[in-house]
Amino acid sequence: MTGAPLAPYPALRLRRLRQADWTRRMVRETSLSPADLIWSMVVHEGEGVVPVASMPGVARLSVTEAAKAAVEARALGIPAIAVFPYIDGEKKDRHGSKAADPEGLISRAVKAMKDAAPEVGIMCDVALDPFTDHGHDGVIEGGRIHNDATIERLIEQGLVQAQAGCDILAPSDMMDGRVGALRTALEAAGLQDTMIMSYAAKYASAFYGPYRDAIGSGKLGGGDVNNPGDKKTYQMDPANTDEALREVALDIAEGADMVMVKPGMPYLDIVRRVVETFAMPTFAFQVSGEYAMIMAAAQNGWIDEERAILESLGAFKRAGCAGVITYFAPRAARMLGA
């Protein structure tokens, strides 16, 4: 018996370059380093750390713990932290009034982190959902999310964040025109160095589920006629790809410095199109549901946890991302030998 013929050229053996670790490293096309990671972090008003049940390994951090985490990020070579607030229920209302509180949790967390580790960039979500009792990202009028009324609130919120020392505003609300409005307001306030990373192509996704638990989000569609059941009138339809390019083009024209695709792994085709079309620094958000899926499978012994974490993050680099916003950031940085 002879072996199967190697058609058409017997000498073509792609396995030759895979034969040893050194050959694989030598021809590797992309790499992952701590500099590619933005640490997604949740803060709360209380003391200490409070584990998030649906996200094993993730906890809400007090302001003091967040400052320590910023120091840790610096030591690990993680360039930036994206901070999200868990707001106590009694502080929420229909209009998200506390979103622009200069003494609020986000302002205090940003200041504490910048004091502790000024070399670490801080990014803040510009969106009302942690502050609204209905969990939507905008102001509801007549059963609809009112675009322009929401933008007014987002400008107040973004300015407060920037004044607290936030380096990167990340509008995640998906209102039309918010990037331009924020950019104009920043310029007028003398905050021209504040960067904007827009959640440009953000989809109405089931993968945000655990985040709602993590930040104690109000219940969408709570039965009230004034609480639409989902975010499909502002976040994108998961079936669309050309529309993502229009969203990104607009945000760039309005003054975004960086753009983001969200969720991450199920949307790497969108990342690739955005990178190839615009050649802008493009990030993706490995969201809470992606984190929870990996951890749940690993805890059942169904996948190798560490390999799955690094493989998933490496996939973002291969797709063309400048970096990844991820809850795995500190663990991955440690695995990468920082």
Ligand code: PBG
């Ligand atoms: C809110 C916001 C969401 C996330 C980041 N910012 C949820 C949503 O839009 O419903 C999701 C983050 C995650 O799932 O990890 N505007």
